[in-house]
Amino acid sequence: MLQSAFVYFILIISAIYDLRKREIPKWLGFLSITLAFLFAFNELNIMFLLKCLILILLLLLGAIGGGDFKIFLLIATFIPYIHFLIILFLSLLVSYLSMHLNVREPPTLVFMSLIVFLRELLLCLSLL
Numbered sequence: 001m002l003q004s005a006f007v008y009f010i011l012i013i014s015a016i017y018d019l020r021k022r023e024i025p026k027w028l029g030f031l032s033i034t035l036a037f038l039f040a041f042n043e044l045n046i047m048f049l050l051k052c053l054i055l056i057l058l059l060l061l062g063a064i065g066g067g068d069f070k071i072f073l074l075i076a077t078f079i080p081y082i083h084f085l086i087i088l089f090l091s092l093l094v095s096y097l098s099m100h101l102n103v104r105e106p107p108t109l110v111f112m113s114l115i116v117f118l119r120e121l122l123l124c125l126s127l128l
Helices: 002-021 026-041 046-061 066-076 081-100 108-124
Strands: none
Touching: 002 026, 002 066, 002 108, 026 066, 046 066, 046 081, 066 081, 081 108
């Protein structure tokens, strides 16, 4: 429960920074990476490592930025693998579509945050 509260707090702050300045402050990125590995330390398993490899590949291909990578890494520690893939896919899809609709720089973190909160809402309603 406390882990989720930290993640939600960082998601909200990151989304606000992403909307306003199109970048994530270094202290927030450092905090998210630190928390991600602290949360994952208890259950460092193959699925978390697979999520990390997917994120590193997307970062190297230029599909996500450094701030997106850090926040996605934090999210990867507390959601199941299939939910992670769905959130990642939907975030990238919405960003791709908004780029093609001539939005200057799509705020991927905002889309990702909304999708994570929608997931939690559906879990609360026992629909997912």
